[in-house]
Amino acid sequence: MTAQGFWIILEPEIVTVVSLTCYGGVNEIGGNKVLLEDGEVRLFFDFGLPFAHRSRYYEEYLNPRASWGLLDLLEVGLLPPLNGIYRQDLTLPDLWDRFSSSPHYRELHIDGVLLSHAHLDHSGYISFLDRDIPVYTTAMTSVMAKAIQDSAKGDFEKEVCYAIPKEDKKGARAAIRYNKAAAQQRPFRVLDCGAWSGELGHFWEDTPGRRSLEACPLETAVSIGPLPLRCFPVDHSIPGATALAVATGRGWVVYTGDLRLHGGRGQQTEAFIHQAAQLRPVILICEGTSVDDETCPVTEDGVYSNALKAIREAKGLVIADFGPRNVERLLTFRRIAQEIGRYLVVTAKDAYLLRAMHYLDPEVPDMGGDPVIRVYQELKADHDHWEQDILARFRDKLVKAEEVGRCQDDHILCFSFFDINELPSIRPQEGSLYLYSSSEPHNEEQRLDFYRLHQWLEHFRMRGIGLPREELGWKVPQAEQGLHASGHATGPELLKLIKEINPEILIPIHTENPGYFATNLEGTGIRVHLPRYGEQITLP
Ligand SMILES: [Zn+2]
Structure with a gap:
């Protein structure tokens, strides 16, 4: 009661939780799948194929069985058990009964994937995501994803740009005959350019083979739901590579993707470092493929x-x-x-x-x-x-x-x-x-x-x-030696990059030696959080 005899009713402050969860790229090179949740908005940074993990179970002539849809991939942990994000046509009727008791099981719906570049260890398992989930990336990565799939042998682990619809055939998942169902293109949202030639549009919507394509025109985007997005082209061993940033309710979250400084586009990575620093990010998710490389790289x-x-x-x-x-x-x-x-x-x-x-x-x-x-x-x-x-x-x-x-x-x-x-x-x-x-x-x-x-x-x-x-x-x-320049920055280069961007928290990913960052960033004021698979990291 106030002096005047009125109650002041305080509105309860609505606190949205912002969190990150790594479902890949943890203590391994590749397979990045980092879930960012901000209230109702949920997205992944990359959704890659984990080559090292895959090769522990499979090889050239031993592969996940397409006729069982998602089963094999969930069984050996190549895909996280997230009910609600995957393609319906690859989901067997009792699939989730089998995985609902696994420790990382949850029901989840996502608004998009932010794709850093077209290497399969970052993009490959987009193949299994529901076809309506948009992919936010650069125009070059979109075009490369289509060209790579068009010219590849049909493989259900590589349907990044468009999905070949499957149906039930005697209990097995089987591709619907080419003249009965069109391939279904995913919605790609371009973050870096709004002007492309008519020829590009034609290529994007062109049918890849005997099967026709239900095309989904390229569109531009600057945000995902209410969250602003930024992309920063970086130097890597494939064109179109980009670092990405999302403005969450707790500040900017920046993701490096894969990058280097010693290639022909090193100045792009320099520009990214400069611009990311200005965002004063709360979190930097940074790759660490070559942290053990201390020597000056071949350019x-x-x-x-x-x-x-x-x-x-x-x-x-x-x-x-x-x-x-x-x-x-x-x-x-x-x-x-x-x-x-x-x-x-x-x-x-x-x-x-x-x-x-x-x-x-x-x-x-x-x-x-x-x-x-x-x-x-x-x-x-x-x-x-x-x-x-x-x-x-x-x-x-x-x-x-x-x-x-x-x-x-x-x-x-x-x-x-x-x-x-x-x-x-x-x-x-x-x-x-x-x-x-x-x-x-x-x-x-x-x-x-x-x-x-x-x-x-x-x-x-x-x-x-x-x-x-x-x-x-x-x-x-x-x-x-000297006939190959690596696609990745060295340990000392990454430490310099991190110190310049100066995030509150660093999350190392895509590395077999995440401890390198904890050891070498001690005393800088940057907290290093070593992620564990499936652990939800809540932002401060
Ligand atoms: Zn790469």
């Missing part, structure tokens, strides 16, 4: 000069083997090819990707008019729809095995290990060069691939350079 320019030197001296055929979708590296080899007067021969898959990317980025060569790039035409009785399109479109750029074999000094072939079975029809001359420009193997399966690659090179008496060797514990010989 993309370094790769250019080292590879140029090796290729200039080469006699016969040159094969350049680099990571798929590493378009920056492809352009490095294009520059080298031009300089030494060879053609750069790309696979039809690469040509398809480059053509799509050119609509958005004029720095990606226009395949039609480029004097250096040619397209390798594999001998096949039948070509897929997308491949037919490339072969028709670039008719005057095609080169077959026989011609490469005849004029070996004229070509640099962009091949990976999985194209090596083309060599019997090319017959590389003795002493031809195989230049490896990618990362060292991480697991037994990859080591076996290198073992086979060495056999092939020995068979044709080719010279390998930059190749990991068994006798060195599958490391690259010291004298041959």
